[in-house]
Amino acid sequence: MKLTLMFNRTFVVLVLTSFMFGVLTSCGSSDAKTATADSSSTATSESIKLGFIPLTDCASLVMAQELGLFKKYGVKVELSKEASWANVRDKILTGELAGAHCLFGMPFSVFTGIGGKAGSVMKIAMILNNNGQAITLSNKFCDLVGNNETAKVKSAVDQLNAQKQLQFAMTFPGGTHDIWLRYWLAATGVDAKKVGIKTIPPPQMVANMKVDNMDGFCVGEPWNGVAVKEGIGFTHIASQDIWKNHPEKALVVNEAFAGAKKDDLKKVMKAVIEASIWLDSLSNRKKAAEILSQTKYVNAPAEVIEARLMGTNNTGCKFGDKKYEDYMKFFNNGLTNAPRKSYGIWFMSQYVRFGLLSTPPSDYKSIADKIIMSDLYKEVAGEMKLSVADDDMQPFTVTIDKAVFDPNHVDSYLAVAKK
Structure with a gap:
């Protein structure tokens, strides 16, 4: 993958130096040190409310808060634990939340009328x-x-x-977990119309399987790991086995906030990117797991969160541990965070393929242009002297079935995929 910019060594040194001088804070500690404040800005008095669902991959928002990085970049952020993705959707659209840790597919599902009122716009600032x-x-x-x-x-x-x-569950119609589940069923030759597919909020998955309300589910960690720990199920397949390095969660923001508070949004993004860099150092993941495990965040065993953050899945049943080199990535040397329009087009193509949309979008690219804030991300990355992948709108291959997707030729893809 070709990169257009290279890392600025000075930035990396500054980041590492700030961590050496006690960036990491302890939850609830009154004398915990925070990152050095950005000398070019002071924290705004108006609080920016960002939502999250209790999942391991909310980590970059949580750690940006816990490490004092929002304060460093001059914004006051309030994190709000939400009950469901539908709740997140509604609060972003009304402006009750300025933004949130969100399923990458959700804005496309909502805009196309699958998961909300058609035409409703939620903006994707970056991939998490x-x-x-x-x-x-x-x-x-x-x-x-x-x-x-x-x-x-x-x-x-x-x-x-x-x-x-059989009954299977996912977390939001047209969201990432819904599409991973449907894609897996199709790749294995199962007719999705012959099984039930229901929507359940992530933290409720394990409890529902425990009382036999479902036979399988697709969800983010740590809930797959918790199911193994509680002895009620086993990890059949990780999402990276379906599509290696797929987009998962995104920083999704209210349209009015993105327009009126662009500078504040950029500061939020910079804090989240710096937290993402910190998280991709495996030596930091034990501490991250301890913080995420707290009741106010994910509320799950720290050892389960940590193991899967480190790429070790106790798969359960009689299958033992499986080690992943393509574990959860938050930065991946600059490759993770750029929001690709091609990914949004892929999600919409799956909506058509699996019958979630009876009529294909007339112009996939124009919808992606409306939702994906790629220019803003490039602006932020440029100011931080970070590399930006230039692979958007290029063909890519999905791992499980080796299907090649060209975002410039969706109809040709669907003619083959729907057979």
Whole structure:
């Protein structure tokens, strides 16, 4: 992947130096040190409210707060723990939230009328992470299909479905987890119309499987790991096995806030990017897991969060540990955070492929142009002297079925994919 800019060594030195002098804070500590304030700005008096769902990949927002990075860049941020993605959607659209840790696919789902009122605009400022989601199956699959044994899925589903229609869950119609689930079903030869697919908020997945309300789910960590810890299911496939280094969560913002408070949004983005760099140092992930585990954030066992942040999945059942080199990435040497219009076009193509949209968008690219703030991200990255990938609108390959997607030729892709 070609990069247009190289890292500025001075910036890296400044970041590392700030960490050496006690950037990391302890939750609730009255004398905890914070990052040195940005001399070019002081914190605004007006608080910026950012939402998050209790998932491991809210980490860059949480750590930007805990490390004092929002304050460093001159913004006062309030983090708000939300109950569901629908709640996040509604609060962003009304302006109750300036922005949030959000499913990358959500703005496209909402705009096209799948997950909200058609035409409603939510802006994507940057991508927050790649990888780190999974599909968990209940233990009734244990002797039928193992970890990443995709060739056995159809026969297992057919066998169990003959007894009672299987129920699968995802977190938001047209969101990332919905599409990973549907894509996996299609790649394994399962007709999605023959199983149930329901919407459940992420923190409620484990409890619903425990009482047999579902037979499998697709969700972000740590809830796949928690299902294993509680002995109710096993990790069948990680999302990076479906599409390596896929876009997952994004910083999604209210349209009016993005227009009227551009400078504040840029400061928020800079803080989140610096937190992302910190998170991609594996030596920091134990501390991140401890902070994320707290009740006010994810409220899950620190050891489960840490293990999967480090790329070690105890997959459960009888399948043991699986080590991933393509674990959850928050920065990935500058490759993660740039929001690609091609990714949005891919999501919309899947809506058409899987029948979520009966009529294809008349112009995929114009919708992506409306939602993706790529110019703003480039502006922020340029000011931080960071590299920016120039791969947008280029073809890419999805891992599980080796399908090549060209965002410039969606109709040709769909003619093959829908067969």
